[in-house]
Amino acid sequence: MSAATSTPLDLASFKNEPYIDFTKPENAAKMKAALAHVKSELGKEYPLYVAGERRTTNAKLSSLNPSRPSEVVGVHYKGSEQDAREAVEAAYAYFPVWAAVPMRDRAAMAAQVADIIRRRKYEFDAWLVVEAGKTWNEAEADVAEAIDFCEYYARQAVLLAAPDPLVQLPGERDEMLYLPLGVGIVIPPWNFPLAILLGMTIAALVTGNTVVIKPSSDTPTVAAKFAEALLEAGFPPRSFSLLVGSGAAIGDVLVSHPKTRFISFTGSRDVGLHINELAAKTPKGQVWIKRVVAEMGGKDAIIVDADADLEQAAAGVVASAFGFQGQKCSACSRAIVHEAIYDRLLERIQAKTDALTVGPSDDFANYMGPVINAKAKDSILNYIEVGQKEGRLVTGGATAPGEGYFIRPTVIADIDAKARLFQEEIFGPVLAVTKARDFDHALELANDSEYGLTGAVYSNNRTHVEKARRQFFVGNLYINRKCTGAMVGAHPFGGFNMSGTDSKAGGPDYLLQFVQAKSIAEKIG
Numbered sequence: 001m002s003a004a005t006s007t008p009l010d011l012a013s014f015k016n017e018p019y020i021d022f023t024k025p026e027n028a029a030k031m032k033a034a035l036a037h038v039k040s041e042l043g044k045e046y047p048l049y050v051a052g053e054r055r056t057t058n059a060k061l062s063s064l065n066p067s068r069p070s071e072v073v074g075v076h077y078k079g080s081e082q083d084a085r086e087a088v089e090a091a092y093a094y095f096p097v098w099a100a101v102p103m104r105d106r107a108a109m110a111a112q113v114a115d116i117i118r119r120r121k122y123e124f125d126a127w128l129v130v131e132a133g134k135t136w137n138e139a140e141a142d143v144a145e146a147i148d149f150c151e152y153y154a155r156q157a158v159l160l161a162a163p164d165p166l167v168q169l170p171g172e173r174d175e176m177l178y179l180p181l182g183v184g185i186v187i188p189p190w191n192f193p194l195a196i197l198l199g200m201t202i203a204a205l206v207t208g209n210t211v212v213i214k215p216s217s218d219t220p221t222v223a224a225k226f227a228e229a230l231l232e233a234g235f236p237p238r239s240f241s242l243l244v245g246s247g248a249a250i251g252d253v254l255v256s257h258p259k260t261r262f263i264s265f266t267g268s269r270d271v272g273l274h275i276n277e278l279a280a281k282t283p284k285g286q287v288w289i290k291r292v293v294a295e296m297g298g299k300d301a302i303i304v305d306a307d308a309d310l311e312q313a314a315a316g317v318v319a320s321a322f323g324f325q326g327q328k329c330s331a332c333s334r335a336i337v338h339e340a341i342y343d344r345l346l347e348r349i350q351a352k353t354d355a356l357t358v359g360p361s362d363d364f365a366n367y368m369g370p371v372i373n374a375k376a377k378d379s380i381l382n383y384i385e386v387g388q389k390e391g392r393l394v395t396g397g398a399t400a401p402g403e404g405y406f407i408r409p410t411v412i413a414d415i416d417a418k419a420r421l422f423q424e425e426i427f428g429p430v431l432a433v434t435k436a437r438d439f440d441h442a443l444e445l446a447n448d449s450e451y452g453l454t455g456a457v458y459s460n461n462r463t464h465v466e467k468a469r470r471q472f473f474v475g476n477l478y479i480n481r482k483c484t485g486a487m488v489g490a491h492p493f494g495g496f497n498m499s500g501t502d503s504k505a506g507g508p509d510y511l512l513q514f515v516q517a518k519s520i521a522e523k524i525g
């Protein structure tokens, strides 16, 4: 446990990590060098990592470059159900040791991870470009957010170790301490393969829990690189395991194990609900109720009011809908537009969408890269077909040329609130546009969803803005700006209803989900 403890970890010193400007030739040159380095490492094998032990098994999975699926990014040994059970048991055995490490030391390790990733930023960016199909700027936003999570949670952990004093009864010393929970299972999605994986893991570790990480099968190499950073930062080899494998097979074993204390999940609604149900069962030998923190899907809407700045609104809708190919839980998939400006806004949306370039994400000239895999491509194209029956295709609607999983950004207008395109999460570059009679109708439409993650309103009418602040039922509401790009510390992130368990990643109370409070009253005098 060698992390330096001299880093100032007060909240006032927290700053969001600045983004690299790739339009500067020297930075572009460094990124090209990083891509060349990463490409020289493609196809390498990665063993399982179970509590300090590297294991090979008789099953492997390969992650592919979605821009060029013939290119294998990493070959990963898959964990068996037995590996999953052993990982939980090893984490349980080590938990008392790790829980006893002072919070300040664990926080210093988290800050150290930030330093390591900062030092290797171009390299991490390049892995995200190659394995997740992120463009350079999207990869950079992911890596910068990961750094922010480390720095922010390190500081929040220090605060948690010294909570506000309680009321002191006469003749007593009254205090409350926050204790870690135990073994946590961390299950991230592929779409923020570093930031979300890291955020959930660091939050659990810094508060004194041991974890078993089951990364997405689409992005296991990014997870392996993160595990290297954890070890380099001084996190003890037995404090975590990294178990690549099928979500359905080993996921169920990890979630239902009696020694598992909590599950920190980010992913789709269906998998989140399945995990929640499974975790609610109490197997023999389990002496607690498992805690589930689940961040799930979205069907996010941007409302554009009659008096909105149309240029800004169109730019915000297009950026929110098509950044990272619409594969963000916060992506705008519904534009709900006042009828007075419907046609004019649609024209601007179309013009901006038609200007977007689509192609391999390692080419900086492309604004959009591929969608994540062949299955996602088929599912998105199927929705586009459905959408053309439910509404009017304005632009897009087809694949883009190239070996990768490329889909043109697609806008479908005149979509009804009952339509599948209006209600179901597509998770791709497809925007449904719907006409509203007035602002109240727009709000009603926006809230007509089982999800409640992000939303935005473009309006210059103060009364309407105030109404949206009160009545737009989403976890993250944005006014006169796009609905993607939440910043750690400034925009605590997480949604309502089927978007999750109402937690707020990157917010001041996030770490409370990884601890339990113990109240101690001692008679004095």
Ligand code: NAD
Pocket: 187, 188, 189, 190, 191, 192, 196, 214, 215, 216, 217, 246, 247, 248, 249, 250, 251, 252, 255, 266, 267, 268, 269, 271, 272, 274, 275, 295, 296, 297, 298, 328, 329, 330, 425, 427, 453, 493, 494, 495, 499, 500
């Ligand atoms: P997914 O639900 O398919 O998979 C998420 C993770 O769950 C993966 O690691 C997968 O292997 C694992 N998994 C699958 N079956 C499992 C099981 N039975 N037991 C345990 N684990 C299992 O989601 P995805 O395709 O990776 O990610 C996209 C989804 O994530 C979208 O719905 C998106 O909205 C959501 N998301 C939400 C947020 C948020 O903060 N709310 C952020 C990012 C992504």
